Amino acid sequence: TQLLEQSPQFLSIQEGENLTVYCNSSSVFSSLQWYRQEPGEGPVLLVTVVTGGEVKKLKRLTFQFGDARKDSSLHITAAQTGDTGLYLCAGGGSGYALNFGKGTSLLVTP
Amino acid sequence: GAVVSQHPSRVICKSGTSVKIECRSLDFQATTMFWYRQFPKQSLMLMATSNEGSKATYEQGVEKDKFLINHASLTLSTLTVTSAHPEDSSFYICSATGLAGGPLFYNEQFFGPGTRLTVL
Numbered sequence A: 001t002q003l004l005e006q007s008p009q010f011l012s013i014q015e016g017e018n019l020t021v022y023c024n025s026s027s028v029f030s031s032l033q034w035y036r037q038e039p040g041e042g043p044v045l046l047v048t049v050v051t052g053g054e055v056k057k058l059k060r061l062t063f064q065f066g067d068a069r070k071d072s073s074l075h076i077t078a079a080q081t082g083d084t085g086l087y088l089c090a091g092g093g094s095g096y097a098l099n100f101g102k103g104t105s106l107l108v109t110p
Numbered sequence B: 001g002a003v004v005s006q007h008p009s010r011v012i013c014k015s016g017t018s019v020k021i022e023c024r025s026l027d028f029q030a031t032t033m034f035w036y037r038q039f040p041k042q043s044l045m046l047m048a049t050s051n052e053g054s055k056a057t058y059e060q061g062v063e064k065d066k067f068l069i070n071h072a073s074l075t076l077s078t079l080t081v082t083s084a085h086p087e088d089s090s091f092y093i094c095s096a097t098g099l100a101g102g103p104l105f106y107n108e109q110f111f112g113p114g115t116r117l118t119v120l
Helices: none
Strands: A005-007 A010-014 A019-024 A032-037 A044-049 A055-058 A061-065 A071-076 A085-092 A098-100 A104-109 B004-007 B010-013 B019-025 B032-038 B044-051 B067-073 B076-081 B090-097 B115-119
Touching: A005 A085, A010 A019, A019 A085, A019 A104, A032 A071, A044 A055, A044 A061, A071 A085, B004 B090, B010 B019, B019 B032, B019 B090, B019 B115, B032 B067, B032 B076, B044 B067, B076 B090
Parallel strands: A010 A104, B010 B115
Antiparallel strands: A005 A019, A019 A071, A032 A044, A032 A085, A055 A061, A061 A071, A085 A098, A085 A104, B004 B019, B019 B076, B032 B044, B032 B090, B067 B076, B090 B115
């Protein structure tokens, strides 16, 4: 099993602050996905990164895939209360299965 | 595109009864569906992988006779929790992936909204 370590596990910040969430592994992944999950709902796919060194932007969210394709980061600029949720990174496992990190629970307060 | 629905969203049942949860891909053909269980403030725990027309593959520690999975068509998979007990209470989520070339690439999975099961 290819393990994905996410950090931090919990994060509480005020609106307007910036933050970075990390997803690390000792294994190489062909792709990594980032999902956001709100309480009582299923995860929603935010982005897929495929190429080593790739940077993708989704409004205030910036995703980066490490050069060696073993790690990824999610940076949020000027966080808003609507960014509150559980952020999950996931990488390809056997077949079509995904290995999920343990998640980063983000709380953005006004 | 790539929408997955789950039904019911919430279910409360008595101990000993069986509960069926449906997972449907609405706008794509899901050759593979996954069932997850999630405890509060924790990540997703994969229970089983379901391929259309074949038996599901269960993760270690998941009782296949307890959690019956059927993937009868390319758009529908069902999870039946048999003889449910309070310890089966949890949030169950399905996801689906399918044929490349559509909205699905690189092992992407699209998730249903989840089903909250409470066993009294």
